[in-house]
Amino acid sequence: MNKHKLPKAGTCELAPSILSADFANLASEIAQVTALGIRVIHLDVMDGHFVPNITFGPPAVKWIRKCTDAVLDTHLMITNPEKYAPEFIKAGSDHITFHIETVENPADFIKVLRDQGVTVGVTLNPETPVETIENVASLCDMVLVMTVHPGFGGQSFIDEAAQKCIRVREIVGRDIRIEVDGGIDMETIATARDYGADTFVAGNAIFGKENRSQAVSQLQTALRQ
Ligand code: DX5
C-alpha cells in the first residue's frame, strides 16, 4: 500500500510534469518544487505506440520514489496499461491514470488498480467524447481532461477540449478531481479552473522556466484571481 495519497478533492493542486525537467538532475528538480509546497508530481509515461513519443518506465519511477514524498501522479499514455500498471505501482506510483481508449473493461481495471492500493484516474483525449467515461467516472478519484493531443510538452492549450470539464463536473460532482493537462500557463490556468478543473499539470510553465519559484507563484496567483 502506498503511503502518499492524492489530496482529497476541494483544493487546487499544481502537478508539475517532469517531462520538461532536466532528467540528469531529477532529484534536485523535484526538490525545488516540493520545497515550494507542491504535493503532486506528474509523471508522463509514453510508449511510442499509443503516443508518438517515448519517455520512461517503472525503473525510473523506482528511483524517483526514493527521492520524494510527493504523490506520484502517473499518467500512462500506453497501450495495454493492464499489463504494465502493476509494475508502476510496485515501483512506487501512488496514482495511476489510464486512457479510456486503451482498456476494454474500464470498471474492472479500476477495481484491480484500487485493490493494489492506488488512486485512479481516467483520461479523455481532446477528440474523445465525455460520454465514454460517463459510467465509470464516479468509480475514479480523478478525471483527466487532455487539453492538448498527448505526446509532447510545450503545446498550445485547446480551449474546446478544456470545456469538457464543465460536463465532467456535472457528472462527477465535487468529490472527484478534474485534472487538465497540456498548455497550462499563467493565461490558461484560470480558464481551466472556471470550467471546473482543480488539478493542473504544468510542464513547460514550471520546469521550462529558469526561476521555478516565480513560475509556481505566478500560476498560484493566476488561480487566485
Ligand atoms: C502531454 C503530457 C503532459 C505534458 C504537459 O502529452 O501528458 O503532461 O507534459 O506539458 P506542458 O505543460 O508543457 O503542455
Ligand code: ZN
Ligand atoms: Zn500528462
